[in-house]
Amino acid sequence: MMLPGKNNLIGVDIGSYSVKVVSLVGAEGSYTLAGAALFRLPSEGGEAAPVTPPFLSGILQAKRIKGRRAAALMNGPSLIFKHLKLPIMPEKDLKEAVRWEVRKDLAIAVSPTDLILDYMSAAKAAKPGDNTVSIVAFAAVRSDVERTIALFRDAGLELRVLEVVPSALLFSFNINNAWEPGVNYAMLDIGETKSTLAIFKDKRLSFTREIGMGGADFTKCLASGLGKPEEDAEDYKIAFGLIAEDNDEDKAKKLLTQAVERLCTEVQRSFDYFQAQFREGSVAKLFISGGSSRLKGIEAVISRMIAVPIFKDDPLRSIQIPKAFDRTELAEIAPCLTVAVGLAARKS
Known part of the structure; x- marks a missing residue:
């Protein structure tokens, strides 16, 4: 899901154990690493504490990651993935059909205006004469999305792109593989x-x-x-x-x-x-x-x-690494950065 604004430069992957941040400059085929960080979430009563605006802004300051525009994950307890097979139809009608199908699977009643939805066309079922399209849909209730937007705003960031893990993995794979x-x-x-x-x-x-x-x-x-x-x-x-x-x-x-x-x-x-x-x-x-x-x-x-x-x-294998970076440290944390790299590569 894209939010109005310019190209993003900072990918922020907030997980249940740590926060991963990647900043890239350049374009596909010639990306250069501008910043990378992995910070474990502080413990609170034996559990990882929730991410706060000061914690998030502190990561960027500690690693001297510049910029304000960011891409992050759509998350929260309401987030669902759904595979759909629908008849081929105009894009406007398809969006409404996807919204209707997704709402049926939500555990709570949600009005159409309170559902944040995005979807991607997936592989087609290989059957002769099949006039259907396969869809992978992602949805969350508006309140969960607004909490994420507020977190970034209060940390001094402009959240321009909200994605889900599967699409972030796709973007990372795309810039690193033939x-x-x-x-x-x-x-x-x-x-x-x-x-x-x-x-x-x-x-x-x-x-x-x-x-x-x-x-x-x-x-x-x-x-x-x-x-x-x-x-x-x-x-x-x-x-x-x-x-x-x-x-x-x-x-x-x-x-x-x-x-x-x-x-x-x-x-x-x-x-x-x-x-x-x-x-x-x-x-x-x-x-x-x-x-x-x-x-x-x-x-x-x-x-x-x-x-x-x-x-x-290794999501950094096709990205130019300036000499200022500790390559040993990057090699250690690289497998953790795949989603953040995909987010950073997602331009709005």
């Missing part, structure tokens, strides 16, 4: 409390699914199985991941492996559904991103469970 005609690519962004799967083809979003499983679930599984506090389990997860150094750690490795395998099962089910529903062929490559994609050994487990070539995403 597209092969007719090939299906997938990205799995593994966050703290959820993971987002997106499938692309010919520079379009074909399918998306939000999976209610992420890094926090890996930690809880480990803590429960070992009988340890979650803080200790988190420290182990970060230090060793899925690679056991000796027999004492073998149980931990098995617990983490089982947790990742459950996520893989959901991804495979999504691939099977996509192929059966749209008959667009199988996924050729899977790219993983997000904080939990940095888990040591996770690629080997996913590759074993899903018979698709796996790649850890």
Whole structure:
């Protein structure tokens, strides 16, 4: 969803564990990194505290990220994704049809004026004589969107673009990869409390699914199985991941492996559904991103469970990096920046 204004320069990805910020200058094919940051959210009663305007503005000041125009994620408890198959119709009628279908799935009654909606044309169902169009719709109630706008305004930023994770992943993928005609690519962004799967083809979003499983679930599984506090389990997860150094750690490795395998099962089910529903062929490559994609050994487990070539995403690989940046630090946080890079590349 675009808001009136000039091109944005700052992509801000506010997650449940951390805030990621990326600033780019230039244009597609010649982007240069102007700023990048990852800040963990402060803890409040054992939970991550909500982002405040001073915290957000402080990140930009600490990293000397200049500019006021920003792109962010549409989020909040009301956010939903919905796949629709509708008859081909004029754009104006299609928008109203999508709005009607989305409203039917909301848990609360929402008037048409209180629903913020956007959608993208996706892959077409491959059936002869099929006069329908496949749509991926995103919607949230106005109050959730207005809270996000207010947060950025109070932090001294002009929010010009609101996107969702699947489209941000598409924009990041687009500036970093060469597209092969007719090939299906997938990205799995593994966050703290959820993971987002997106499938692309010919520079379009074909399918998306939000999976209610992420890094926090890996930690809880480990803590429960070992009988340890979650803080200790988190420290182990970060230090060793899925690679056991000796027999004492073998149980931990098995617990983490089982947790990742459950996520893989959901991804495979999504691939099977996509192929059966749209008959667009199988996924050729899977790219993983997000904080939990940095888990040591996770690629080997996913590759074993899903018979698709796996790649850890580096959203900065096609972006020029000035000498002033610490490349070692950037390499460490790069998998976490995929969504923020996509937001920064989204011009209004």
